[in-house]
Amino acid sequence: MKILVCISHVPDTTSKINFTDGDSKFDTNGVQFVINPNDEFGLTRAMWFKEKQGASVDVVNVGGAETEPTLRKALAIGADSAIRVNTAAVDGFQVAKQLAKVVQDGGYDLVIAGRESIDYNGGMVPGMLAGLTGANFVNNCINLEVDGTNATATREIDGGKETVSTSLPLVIGGQKGLVEESDLRIPNMRGIMMARKKPLTVAEPVDASAETSSVKFEKPEPKGAVTLVSPDNLDELVNLLHNEAKVI
């Protein structure tokens, strides 16, 4: 089985979010970038397939050279090779089109992407990629088993979960649950050394224009101070929630 794992290069979850250039660009100053958490769960599940069932695992990112350390980290975790499509990620559709070319050229059976990136939160690339390549698609995927060309997946639905049967080629939008937090791997020294020798191919982008444009960013209004209520006066809390906040 040939597996492709899509890797978003995103600010660490603890990053302070600021903008530059008249609030039009994310300020990367002092920001640590990591593998998008939803993608890391998927990568770890891909490693499980590789080790238990026999599979090759490639990783891909659409972005500039600054994203290569993130791809190297994925190689250090155990992916076999990496592809960087050499163009800035502009919107979900443009990224999905770049990835579709990689999927078609590579003849992948299974594409594992995160359900959304934690920076732009578009949540659209996995589904668009499935739509563009004609593959089956399961979103919010929390479990995946593959047997030959058949797959069984569980997806999270509002208020529960649903188990579906489908077949390869398949794209999933994955999240925590594909593997547990405790299964995530921290690259060891040997992995890091080996990652340096693994192939990282730079692919030229296909011609694909974006369909949306980011105009600018805004930060939420600063919050007012908290109103403290004494634990001995909880009637006051009920009163505030009813009369002031009007939420009960």
Added chain:
Amino acid sequence: MSVLVYTESEKGAFKKVALEVASYAKAVANQLGTTVTAVTINANDTTELGKYGVDKVLNVNNSQLDTFNAQAYANVLKQAVENENAKVVIVSSSADSKYLAPLLAVGLNAGFASNVVEAPTSTSPFTVKRTAFTNKAFNITTIDTDVKLVAVSNNAFGLVESNGNASAEDFSPSIPEFGVNVQSVDKATDKVTIADAEIVVSGGRGLKGPENWGMVEELADILGAATACSKPVSDLGWRPHSEHVGQTGKPVASNLYIAIGISGAIQHLAGINASKVKVVINTDAEAPFFKAADYGVVGDAFEVVPQLIEKLKAFKAQQ
């Protein structure tokens, strides 16, 4: 060239998000000087939609669509959009709509903006405000294609009633073959889901163990709320993953979010930031959650929560 909205139902009854996206569609239609067409799939009674601004309903009734299938539903909506020559398509942010929307965007070659929180600030260029960086920022985005797809954040726009009547007609699209088939569904039908809930009661590691969740559930019961938890609690296996809210868990956009024994890590706060009113109960007055909350009680949850339950019972009895 109406505005087309997908109004989701469950077992024939409209979900709350369906009425919210109908309200949103009406606002967009007013800006464009056009009407709202809703598409329903196996819904029982569609007259309710008129109250939220829908002018015309396309009813799809087909037993093949009894169980949600993203590919088939997206295909049905695509046919409806083309049939109506709609230029703006509105969906919700339910798990099902988030699943089908990217497929629909590809089918329609439509630019797609998700997590949209307000009516468009301009219709030419078509400009929307959406959340990004997991609620730590907003992104003003234009959709530049002829057909535009907007997914509205849950509980962001609210319900807007108008006094209209919706005409209804049957719509019989062709149904594609399914590549994904549902085997089983595991869903608690008696519980409010985090996505639908107006109030969410959430517990953290401060509750010390899964055996102490009785009071969280009791508080949620009284308020008609959904229960949720912080990431450590789900990682420890005290509560199911489906309750984990935060940056890598579920987003919460409820009217009221009550956090019990949650310190307020930046990732947790990002996930619940879209909630309108936040209450924190924590022994540690220095917990970061107090900076993000509207109301706070510095105290021991094991003393405060049972008392609060009694006060709320008395309050509810009076109502």
